[in-house]
Structures are given as C-alpha cells and as structure tokens.
Amino acid sequence: MSKGLPKRSEDYSLWYNELVKKADLAENSPVRGCMIIKPYGFSIWEKMQAELDRMFKETGHSNAYFPLFIPKSYLSKEADHVEGFAKECAVVTHYRLKNDEDGKGVVVDPEAKLEEELIVRPTSETVIWHSYKNWIQSYRDLPLLINQWANVVRWEMRTRLFLRTAEFLWQEGHTAHATKQEAIEEAEQMMHVYGTFAEEFMALPVIKGLKTESERFAGAVETYCIEALMQDGKALQAGTSHFLGQNFAKAFDVQFTNREGKLEHVWGTSWGVSTRLMGALIMAHSDDQGLVLPPKLAPIQVVIVPIYRGVEQLDEIKAQLEPIINSLRKEGVTVKLDDRDTFKPGFKFAEWELKGVPIRLAMGPKDMENHTIEITRRDTGEKSLFNLNENLNAEIKEVLEEMQSSIYQKALTFRNDNIRQADDFESFKSILEAHGGFVSAHWDGTAATEEKIKQETKATIRCIPLNNLKEEGNCVYSGKPSQQRVLFAKAY
C-alpha cells in the first residue's frame, strides 16, 4: 500500500492528522468538532480503559453513572466553576420534533420548549455533588470513592482528532472525604496512578506537578497534573487530579455528622483522563512510517504474514504456522494471521507498519525449508532470522518487553534532553524558538507575569514540579525574587 504519510520534519501537524486517519484510528464526523473512533483506534482505547479501570478498582473506587444532562442553574452554584465551564456548552432547549408543513422533513416543535434548559455535561461535579448531598449523612458514609466512564461535550472552536474535540470520552472520578488531609492524599494518589499508567503502559514519561492558579480547574483549590512532551517539542497535559477543598460541598450543602456528632462539610476531589491520551500516545512514539505502539497497549502484538504462491503453498505454510500461533496465544500474546488472498505481502507489511503492530513475523517457502521465521521489530525496523528449533515464545516475549522499555527510554531521553534552563528572557525566548520543549525558569508567582509571558511567547506554565528544588533566583520576566523554577512550554 502507498501510505502517503507526510514526514514529521516537514509538517508535524499534518503528519499527525493523516496518521490518525490512515491508521484507521479516528475520523471527523459530520457534526462539527465531533469524532468517530474507528474500531482499530477504539481497541487501543479499550486497552487503556481496562488498565485504568483495574487501577481505580485496586485503589478502592467503584463505577457509577450520572445523567448526561445538567440543569442550567446547577452550573451557577459554584462561583468559579461557572466561569470555567458555563460558556461553550451544548444546550438542549426542546424535547420534540414534528413533521415539517411541507412534508419534507422535521422541524423543532416550538410547543415542546423546556422550562429550564439542559446543558450536555462538560464535566459532572455539579450533578454529582447534588446527589452526594443525599448519599452522605454520617462519617460512616465516607469516604465515597466513585468513578464514571462517560462522554462529555465542550463546544471547542478549533478541534483536532483526539486532542481537542467537542465530544470526547473520559473517566471522571469524584470522591468525598471526612478530612482535608485524606482528600489531598486522594488527589495525590490519583495523580500517581495516572503517572504510573502513562509510564508503564503508554511508555510515556511524565512530569508530575501542580498547576498555577490561572491554569487550575475551575472550582479546585489545587490541581495536580501529569505533563508529557511530544516529538515536536510541545507539551501535552495528560491528566489532572483536583483537590476541591470544601468548595462543592458548600455549593451543594453536603455535610456529614462526624464521630463526635458534629456537622461538617465534606472534602472533595475530582480527577480525569480522556481520549486525549490517544493523541499523546500517537504523537509521542510514532514515526514517518506510521504508528509505533508500546506492546502493552497494542491491540495486535504480533502479525504473521505468509509469503506464498498459490493455495497449496499457503496451506503448507499455514499448517506450519498453526502450532506457533496457538502456542503464542496460550502465553497471552495477541496474534493475527494475515492470510488475506486479496493483498500482496508488501502491501500487508506497509499496512501493519502503519498500524504500529510491534512485531511482524514472515514465513515463506525458504523459511519452510530452513525451519526459520523472519522477525521484524516495528520501533527499530530491525530484522532477524529465527531458528524455529529454539524457543520462539520466549524470544517474542523478550522482544515485546524490550520494546516496551526501549520505547519508554527513547521518549525519556528526548524529554530530558528537552528541559532547558533559562535565566533571562532573551534566552527563554530563543530556547523556545530554537527547540521548543520545557523551559525551566524562575517566575515571580504572579498571574500577571504568567499572562505576559504567554502573550509574548505562547508558552504557559505547565506545572510547578513536585519535589521541586528550592532555589533562590529572579523571575525571568520581571526580575523579581523567586524561590523555585517552574516549567514553561508551548502546549497542546
């Protein structure tokens, strides 16, 4: 197959868009800003979901489901929240259609106007805290540890597949606690869960940190985040976990009787990751040949392409492959035999390369004779002939493990090479211009300076890294004193 994929070095943005489409991950839908996640893309998302869901359950959370619609008035109940979320929303105003008078279609029935408009949830804090009021009476009802997998809608003007879409899929955790300390620990725990998931499964190194006040979630006291770096030097926020203080508990009057019999407001957290992680996964590792998937998230880990002339030869090769496939599957390796007779091997090689299958095995008549099989690694392109008298299962598993860690190491090296210190605004700007990446610089702690830097360079403070080194210095922009460096970057 002809891939027709642009080079990253020529047009990174076009490369990304084309890759998403050509690798059958997703496409734009007829509804502006909404995407269709195609089966191959969705199967990667399902693997992510399964691992995250397991991790949430292991940390004591249960899933539930809250309504898609939020009464408009709910959004106004938490003062900061409404500022952040009650803007670009999909608004349901009517509940019925009727036949058009010209008989050609349907029109909105003006008589079916809702008394109060409904908002398609952009996030569910308001509707969930409204329920928590009834669910929480006593310290015995706490902690309440709930997650939901859902679709949400934020009417974005500029959209990109996976990275920013009007509708997206995500999970949102919403927890309630008896003490401030416990809620902070929960918010931190979930940031660490996200970090572990990103590094161990997505092979994506992340920096854990705190958001500045201007980048904080609307309604949160503190926002923890994990930040990753893409190959074009732009940062991507991969997940956030919010300590909500008592903000939502007060807005929705959620109180509990403590062990001493006194009424107190509960403490809250919320945390989420979305299909945006798909964008991060694609952009962090893939190359000019197509997707590169870490084996732990690859829907197909090994593809086998038989090389043959005529049905008879194909049957012989398949007979030889059958025990190999069964044995690999028994070991938990996902294997696909591509025996389509409608495509040639070269086409298949290119297709599976584009789709990022970690290992390709090829067997032709010569291999049959020599009792060998060709192993090709997707990340390095490295080829080797393997003697089938040796233990193929062990070899495949070793290569998969090796790939998982080497993809991570490559991304880590790239990320570490792209954190640069700047001590004056000129070098700050020239680093951003020449390399992008993270710029570690002193900042005077004011939103005004943050805003000016953003206006002049498009870089924002991605986070104040946790366990940051305390270091006296002067703000790279204002020259005012500062106690620590923060990480700036242009971001998705």
Place this chain on the structure above:
Amino acid sequence: MSKGLPKRSEDYSLWYNELVKKADLAENSPVRGCMIIKPYGFSIWEKMQAELDRMFKETGHSNAYFPLFIPKSYLSKEADHVEGFAKECAVVTHYRLKNDEDGKGVVVDPEAKLEEELIVRPTSETVIWHSYKNWIQSYRDLPLLINQWANVVRWEMRTRLFLRTAEFLWQEGHTAHATKQEAIEEAEQMMHVYGTFAEEFMALPVIKGLKTESERFAGAVETYCIEALMQDGKALQAGTSHFLGQNFAKAFDVQFTNREGKLEHVWGTSWGVSTRLMGALIMAHSDDQGLVLPPKLAPIQVVIVPIYRGVEQLDEIKAQLEPIINSLRKEGVTVKLDDRDTFKPGFKFAEWELKGVPIRLAMGPKDMENHTIEITRRDTGEKSLFNLNENLNAEIKEVLEEMQSSIYQKALTFRNDNIRQADDFESFKSILEAHGGFVSAHWDGTAATEEKIKQETKATIRCIPLNNLKEEGNCVYSGKPSQQRVLFAKAY
C-alpha cells in the same frame, strides 16, 4: 435494618420501585426521566456488559464510537425511521451560555444558535450508515461488524427506573453484509446470542420470535426479539435484532463493488440491549425480602458476617476466616467480609438479603469452638451448618451452581405455567384478567385486528415464536382463518 419493602402481592409496581432504591441500584436524577445508576447497580451492569462484550467479540464484532449528536436532517433520510424516532428527542439548538445581565446566573446566548439543530441520538443507524458510505467500497470491506456501547436519549413521558428512562445505556450493533442471506443470519445469530446471555447469565428464560409489522423497529424489514415474563404476569421485551434489508444502504447510498465488479447496495442489521435488562433481572427473580441475583451476575457472591462481642473476639474470628476467604478468592469466588463495627449482625443480614448476595456465611464463637460455619442461601433461605474439616470451596461452588440453575428453573416453570391457549375472545380476555401471562391465540395477520385487541385488552402481540407449530385455526378476534398462533401479553 428495617427494609420497609412493600409486598409483591400488595403492590408489585411500588415493590419494584422501592426495591431499586433500597437495594442501592438506581435513583431518579434531578433531570426529569433520567436516572443515576448507583455503584451497586452499576457493578451488576458491568458484569452484564463484560459477558455480552465477550460474546460479541467471539462472534467477530469490534467496538467503535460514533457521535452523540445527529444532524436533524439525517433523521429524515429513511422514511420509516423518521416516523419512529424523530418525535420525542432532545434537541440541541445553541452552543453557548453567557452571564445573565442581573449577574446571578447564566442564560443561553441567542447569538450562539446552531444553523442546523442537533438531535441527541435516540439510536445511531443514521449517523453510522452515513459513515459506512465512506468505509465500504468493495466486497473486501465486508462484512463490517461493529458494536458500540453508548448512552441514548428518548424523551419518554412516563418513566420508570431501568425499564423506561429518557437517557439509558445500551449497546447497538450495526453490521453491513454483501448478501441478504448473510445479513439475515447475522440478525438471527445476535438474537441467539441475546437468548443465550439471558438464559445462562440472567437465569431468565426467553421466547425467541419475530415482531409483527406494527411492533417492528422503524426502518427494519424484520425484527427478531427475545421476550421474557415477569412475576406480575407482564411480558418484557429483553432484546431486539433487526434485519434492515437494504433500507439504510439505499437511504445513505452505501454501495459496494462485488466480486464480479458490479455495484450493489449492501444489506444491514442492527441489534441492541440496554439497561432495561437490569429491570428484567430485578423483576424476574426478586422476592419480598429483596433482590435475588443469579450467582453469575452477582457483584458479591459470598458475604461473610462475623458474630462477636468485643474487638478481641472479632480478631480471633477474622484470623480463622482469613484462609477461608483467600482460598475462595483463589477459586474465583467474589467474597466480601463485612467486619463493620458500626452495625449489628441482624442489620447486616437484612442488608445483604436486600442486596441479593447469593450466599451468606456467618461465624460466631460457637462455630469457632465447633469448627463450623453457617451457610445461608438467598433464594430459598435454607440454612445449614458446615463442618470446616470438609471442603468448603467445593461446597460453595456447588451451591452457587445449583442456585444459578434453580433460579432459572423456577422462572422457567413460572413462565411455562403462564402460557395459556385461548380459542375465543371471551376466554382470551378472562385469561388476561385472571392470570396475565402469555396468551397463545390465532390471529388473522392484520394490523387492524392487532390494534383492536390492544385497545380492548391492552395486550399486544409480543412475538410470533420461531419454529412455531403450523396449525389451522380462526382468529380469536375476527374469526378469519389463521395458520399459526402468536403470543399476546400485556407488556412493560
């Protein structure tokens, strides 16, 4: 705990509503007609999802995700479909809110009116077939076997938790095929998958059949269904699978080049089950004490309640229970130890009974001495003392299996006892009045008769059973000749 659950015999409908709430399955949301699925209820739904998803994948289907919103004009493209679905819909007309001038809240921004209104999907045929046009060019692209798990909205006026809600969760399969025969086989296969799931996992006997034209899915050529009977004698449609013919392919111009190089319209199916299955599960098996769950779908299969005075005794019992719990878990049994010190054993017994946990184990000081444990079965209430020198794991697994099949048998006997033949309209009506259940009767095959029977008795034709006996007779209403009996019932 005091359950305060009404008796089924007194008010079945109230019993159901109260049970759903008291067993922590679901509750009404502030948005009319929408429900909140609580963690315990959701964990049952998750078990259903997991089994169904496995069955869909085993039959070759992949998951994908299509947008929540459908452009209004799409609904009108398939003539029957628009009649069925473009009525009670949630309509999005605006995409932005702004601060109210009085500064107290938010209002819809009149300037942010959409050019074309968007419908929140009531089902996704239209938006999916619109995509299929681009996905299908050649016979090599077929069959296309896709499923999605999603939320949908139908603005129902009278809603009941799980059974009929404005928003509900479901899966919808949408497949495209090269031949009519293959599409029919797919539609039938999925009906059988649903049937197997209902019977083997939900312990719910179902009758497989065809819908009459008036009960058919809007846009389908043929609708296959599985119909179940609830304890109050009303039927419940538990799943449907539609053979769509070429209706959607023609409406959305989906053609493929066949092996001979000719263009043809593809053949389609769609099929779905929803959170309505939760309603069926609850209503089919539960009793006046609360939920009865088939072990295969119970989130907790075994609950263990220690009976003790003081922390010291609790510690001793827990030490004895620990190896028992570990050993059961190793065998794949879901076990919960209820060691809450804030509730008494009687309260706990009642709570787990209400929540339908299949097996309750209790251990007190006397059991410690005698090396015994008390086993109580939820479905029969049967209690027995088990000697711990014998194999507890084997016993528990046997009881769970026995319960799964005995719950099914009980429902099957009830269902079979409640299929009655009527040969004239008087006995038809008196059976419905006295017993409810299914009435097997001859029907003249006309929609007019079907409608009149519905008006006079509220009973509808639930299905024309598959493999129906051919039998000459006369329509129970019109007296006209008929070749087979069909099943009537009042239904949810």
